Amino acid sequence: MPYSAAYGASKAMVVSLGEALWGELTPEGIKVLTLCPGPTESEAAELQGMDISQAEGLMSAEDVARTTLENIDNGPTFLSHSGYRVTMEHMMKMPRRDVLAGSARAMKVLTAPKT
16 A cells, blocks of 8 residues: 555555454354455544545445345455445456556556645
């Protein structure tokens, strides 16, 4: 995640931990599902200074929770937002270097000072 290295690294650790626990605990009958929710309505965005009224495609927290529980058997990792899921499926088919380079270009444009 160019321009979001610490955030990306922390998310990668959470996914890796969840997948390891899924592998270890599933044979014991314990369900583990790592959630990658994508854009979700919450106070977190507002606390970060974002205007969520301008955001498109946000899922409600209730919908995220419901779809996650509906998919508890579809681990080890679940992406609750359909648009996020499609984007990730597309990116997984691309060479990693192309994804990273494209992400860096997009983030640079999004974070450029407005003139």
